[in-house]
Amino acid sequence: MQKAKIFAGTGSQELATQICASYGTHLGQVNIQRFSDGEISPIFMESVRGDYVFLVQSTFSPAENLMELLLMIDAARRASAYKVIAVIPYYGYARQDRKDRPRVAIGSKLIANMLVAAGANRIVTMDLHAPQIQGYFDIPVDHLDSHAVFIPYLQNLKLENLTFAAPDVGATNRIREIASYFNAEMVICDKHRKRANEIASMVVIGDVTDRDVVIIDDICDTGGTLAKSAGMLKDKGARSVRALITHPVLSGKAYENIENSVLEELVVCNTIPLRQESPKLKVLSVAELFAVAIRNAFENKSITSLFVHSQRRNK
Secondary structure (H helix, E strand, O other): OOOEEEEEOHHHHHHHHHHHHHHOOOOOOEEEEEOOOOOEEEEEOOOOOOOEEEEEOOOOOHHHHHHHHHHHHHHHHHOOOOEEEEEEOOOOOOOOOOOOOOOOOOHHHHHHHHHHHHOOOEEEEEOOOOHHHHHHOOOOEEEEOOHHHHHHHHHHHOOOOEEEEEOOHHHHHHHHHHHHHOOOEEEEEEEEEEEOOEEEEEEEEOOOOOOEEEEEEEEEOOOHHHHHHHHHHHHOOOOEEEEEEEEEOOOOOHHHHHHOOOOOOEEEEOOOOOOOOOOOEEEEOOHHHHHHHHHHHHOOOOOHHHOHHHHHHOO
């Protein structure tokens, strides 16, 4: 009889443990061995023959965790797992989704090819930087939406003059649906970059006077864009500014940038474990969301109920 077994890579142990608790099972045993030169060798410590194997691993610190995930997929496939499902809460390299200038790689497509070549039968992920990355796969992709956890949080805040802000033009579609859900206004912080992680200029499109502004985005990396966006919104008359960001990459001086910003708070998901604590950081768990997605994938059920558009129809 086929079973659903959940295993975790070293990068997502805590989240995978929470997913298992929500699912009602225990975390499977896998030993990730490392040679002295850093070479990775995963070994499943229990049989997976004929089972649905779910491998939970976010690919932050992308090279190390990605390689570990690929080897785990290969090991499960060679151990005769019936299906191997890669559960990737944070999909690294998603920002490299197109050739935006000559002679660059399309990293997200390459990673998709590698995951399929390793033997993955399905991908479960959340808030890809570019939703069209789903089309890079020739296998099913369940693309979960963090709005399912952000909406209840915002409802509990009971903000009077709610306005949503996109930190750049590319995030406009991401916030349009949640703004529609709350019947709220939205504004755009239009930015121009000199190079990656360095902003040349930024302007606010829309009125935020006396508004409680919520910035929505998928990734907070160095926190520079977020801090500058919050400052500009405050200068334009916003009563309060907070941010809801799915993936807390938080590299470089991110913690310093956030703590020195005018943000009331930065609310993130636990798709990536935090390196340190901060008084402005609040973490919401997506474990239950992934547990439902895993259960429904195993039982061949729909995951439509997990999305904002479904919740809006049922309001």
